[in-house]
Amino acid sequence: MTDFCRAAPAPQRPPPEIDRPFRAVLRENFFADGASAAMTFAVLAFLALVLPPLWRFLIEDAVWRAPDGALCRAPGAGACWAFIAAKTPFFHYGSYPPSQRWRVDLAFVLAAATIFWALWPGARGKSLAAFGFFVVLPVAGFALLSGAPVLGLPRVGTNLWGGAMVTLLVALTGIVVALPGGALLALGRRSSLPALRLLCAGTIEFARGAPLIAVLFMANAMLPLFLPPDWAPDRLLRPLFGMALFASAYMAEVVRGGLNAVAPGQSEAARALGLSRVAALRLVVLPQALAAVIPAIVNNFVPLFKDTTLVAIVGIFDFLHTVDIARLDPRWAGPKIAATAYIFAGLFYLAFCLSMSAYARGLERRLAAGRSVRS
Missing domain, CATH: 1.10.3720.10 (MetI-like)
Incomplete structure (x- = not known):
C-alpha cells in the first residue's frame, strides 16, 4: 500500500478566477500593445466613416411605404424598402398560384419542425426525427409542392x-x-x-x-x-x-x-x-x-x-x-x-x-x- 501514498505535498493550485473589471478586459483584448491599439483605432475610424452614411441610407432616408418607385427615385431618397414589401410574395413563392401558396407554407413549416426536432439538443426520439427528415419530409414535401390529385391537391408545374x-x-x-x-x-x-x-x-x-x-x-x-x-x-x-x-x-x-x-x-x-x-x-x-x-x-x-x-x-x-x-x-x-x-x-x-x-x-x-x- 505504501506505493500509493503521496511522498511529497500536492502542488498548489491557482486561486479560482474572479470576475475582472470591464476596463481590464478591454485593455487586455484591444489595447494590449501598440499594434493592438493601432488596429483598434483603425477599425473604429473605419466604422465611424462607414456606419453613419449607411444608417442614413438604410434607415433615416429610406422609403418605407410607396405605391411605386417614384418616391424612391427622388433626390435624397435612401433605400426603397417599399419595393421589398411590394415584391415579398414574388420573392417567396415566385409564380406559384396564390390560391395554393398555403401548401408551400405548410411544407416549410413541416420542414422547420422536423429540423428543429432533429437538431434540438435535449429532444427525444432523435432516430424518429432523422427518419422524418430523411424519408417522410421529402415525400410529404413533394406531394404538397407538386400536387397529388388523389389527395385533392391540383398539380403545379x-x-x-x-x-x-x-x-x-x-x-x-x-x-x-x-x-x-x-x-x-x-x-x-x-x-x-x-x-x-x-x-x-x-x-x-x-x-x-x-x-x-x-x-x-x-x-x-x-x-x-x-x-x-x-x-x-x-x-x-x-x-x-x-x-x-x-x-x-x-x-x-x-x-x-x-x-x-x-x-x-x-x-x-x-x-x-x-x-x-x-x-x-x-x-x-x-x-x-x-x-x-x-x-x-x-x-x-x-x-x-x-x-x-x-x-x-x-x-x-x-x-x-x-x-x-x-x-x-x-x-x-x-x-x-x-x-x-x-x-x-x-x-x-x-x-x-x-x-x-x-x-x-x-x-x-x-x-x-x-x-x-x-x-
Missing part, C-alpha cells in the same frame, strides 16, 4: 416555382443527400473491394474536379439521354441531382478525414465485444468520425446554400434570380431600388449562413464539454 421556396428546396435536397451520400462514398472509397473502391473514387474525383456549373449543365442535358422519354426527369429534378452529386462528393472527403481520425482500436474493440462490422461502424466509428469533422461539415453546408444561386444558369428561378427579375419592373426601376434589392438578398443569405455557423459552434462546445467530462 415546376415552371411556376421560384423564389425562396426553390432556394430552400435545393439547399435542403443537397443537405439531405450530401451527408448520407458522402458517408457511403467515403466508406466505398475505403472498401477492400477494388471495383467498389474505384467506382467511388472515380465519382468523387469527377464531381470534385468539375465546376458546379459544368455539373449542372451535364445533369440538365445528359440525364434525359440515359432514360426513356416517358421517364425523363423534370427540369427542376435535373439540377437537384447535379447539386446532390456535387455536395456528396465534397462531403465524402470530409467524412473520410473523420474516419481516418478514429483510431483502428475503436473498431477492433467493438468487434471484440461481439458487434458486427456494420454495427461497429454505425454505433462506434461513424459517430466519432462525424463529431470530429463538424466544422468541416458545416463549412460544406454554408457554400452549398450559397451555391444554390447557380441553378439560375439552367433556367431555375431561385431567390436571387427572382430579385434580379423584380428590379426590372418599370414601375420600380431605379439605381437605389436595385441596390436595396441586392442588399436584401445579401441579408437573406447572410442570415441563413450565420444561423448554421452559430449552431455548429454551439454543437462543438457541447461536444467539447462532454469529452472533458468523460476524460
Whole structure:
C-alpha cells in the first residue's frame, strides 16, 4: 500500500478566477500593445466613416411605404424598402398560384419542425426525427409542392416555382443527400473491394474536379439521354441531382478525414465485444468520425446554400434570380431600388449562413464539454 501514498505535498493550485473589471478586459483584448491599439483605432475610424452614411441610407432616408418607385427615385431618397414589401410574395413563392401558396407554407413549416426536432439538443426520439427528415419530409414535401390529385391537391408545374421556396428546396435536397451520400462514398472509397473502391473514387474525383456549373449543365442535358422519354426527369429534378452529386462528393472527403481520425482500436474493440462490422461502424466509428469533422461539415453546408444561386444558369428561378427579375419592373426601376434589392438578398443569405455557423459552434462546445467530462 505504501506505493500509493503521496511522498511529497500536492502542488498548489491557482486561486479560482474572479470576475475582472470591464476596463481590464478591454485593455487586455484591444489595447494590449501598440499594434493592438493601432488596429483598434483603425477599425473604429473605419466604422465611424462607414456606419453613419449607411444608417442614413438604410434607415433615416429610406422609403418605407410607396405605391411605386417614384418616391424612391427622388433626390435624397435612401433605400426603397417599399419595393421589398411590394415584391415579398414574388420573392417567396415566385409564380406559384396564390390560391395554393398555403401548401408551400405548410411544407416549410413541416420542414422547420422536423429540423428543429432533429437538431434540438435535449429532444427525444432523435432516430424518429432523422427518419422524418430523411424519408417522410421529402415525400410529404413533394406531394404538397407538386400536387397529388388523389389527395385533392391540383398539380403545379415546376415552371411556376421560384423564389425562396426553390432556394430552400435545393439547399435542403443537397443537405439531405450530401451527408448520407458522402458517408457511403467515403466508406466505398475505403472498401477492400477494388471495383467498389474505384467506382467511388472515380465519382468523387469527377464531381470534385468539375465546376458546379459544368455539373449542372451535364445533369440538365445528359440525364434525359440515359432514360426513356416517358421517364425523363423534370427540369427542376435535373439540377437537384447535379447539386446532390456535387455536395456528396465534397462531403465524402470530409467524412473520410473523420474516419481516418478514429483510431483502428475503436473498431477492433467493438468487434471484440461481439458487434458486427456494420454495427461497429454505425454505433462506434461513424459517430466519432462525424463529431470530429463538424466544422468541416458545416463549412460544406454554408457554400452549398450559397451555391444554390447557380441553378439560375439552367433556367431555375431561385431567390436571387427572382430579385434580379423584380428590379426590372418599370414601375420600380431605379439605381437605389436595385441596390436595396441586392442588399436584401445579401441579408437573406447572410442570415441563413450565420444561423448554421452559430449552431455548429454551439454543437462543438457541447461536444467539447462532454469529452472533458468523460476524460
